[in-house]
Amino acid sequence: MKLKKGDEVIISIGKDRGKKGKIEKIYPEKNSVLLPNLNVFKRHVKKRDEKNQGGIISFSKPLDVSKVMFVCPKCSKQTRLGYTVKKNEKIRICKKCKTGV
Numbered sequence: 001m002k003l004k005k006g007d008e009v010i011i012s013i014g015k016d017r018g019k020k021g022k023i024e025k026i027y028p029e030k031n032s033v034l035l036p037n038l039n040v041f042k043r044h045v046k047k048r049d050e051k052n053q054g055g056i057i058s059f060s061k062p063l064d065v066s067k068v069m070f071v072c073p074k075c076s077k078q079t080r081l082g083y084t085v086k087k088n089e090k091i092r093i094c095k096k097c098k099t100g101v
C-alpha cells in the first residue's frame with residue numbers, strides 16, 4: 001500500500017465523490033483507508049438499559065484504496081504515487097511533479 005496515515009485523498013466514486021479527507025487509519029490487509037467524517041453510515045442501536053439509551057449512531061466505514069486518489073501536497077493535483085531510489089533510499093514520489101512526498 002502506497003498511501004499512509006495523514007495523506008490527503010479525494011474520493012473518486014460513490015456518495016462522497018469529490019470530497020477530500022485526510023487518512024486517519026490504514027488497513028493494509030484490507031487495502032482500505034479510514035477518512036474521518038467521510039463514507040459515513042448510520043446504525044440503529046437498540047436500547048439496552050438506562051445507561052445505553054440506544055438511538056442512531058454515525059460511523060465512518062473504511063474505503064477501498066481503489067476508490068480514492070492521492071492529492072499531492074506539493075502540486076495539489078490528483079495523482080498516482082511512484083517510487084524512486086535515491087542514495088539507496090526508497091522515496092515515494094508524485095508522478096505528476098516528481099517530487100518526494
Ligand SMILES: [Zn+2]
Pocket residue numbers: 072073074075076077079094095096097098099
Ligand atoms: Zn505533485
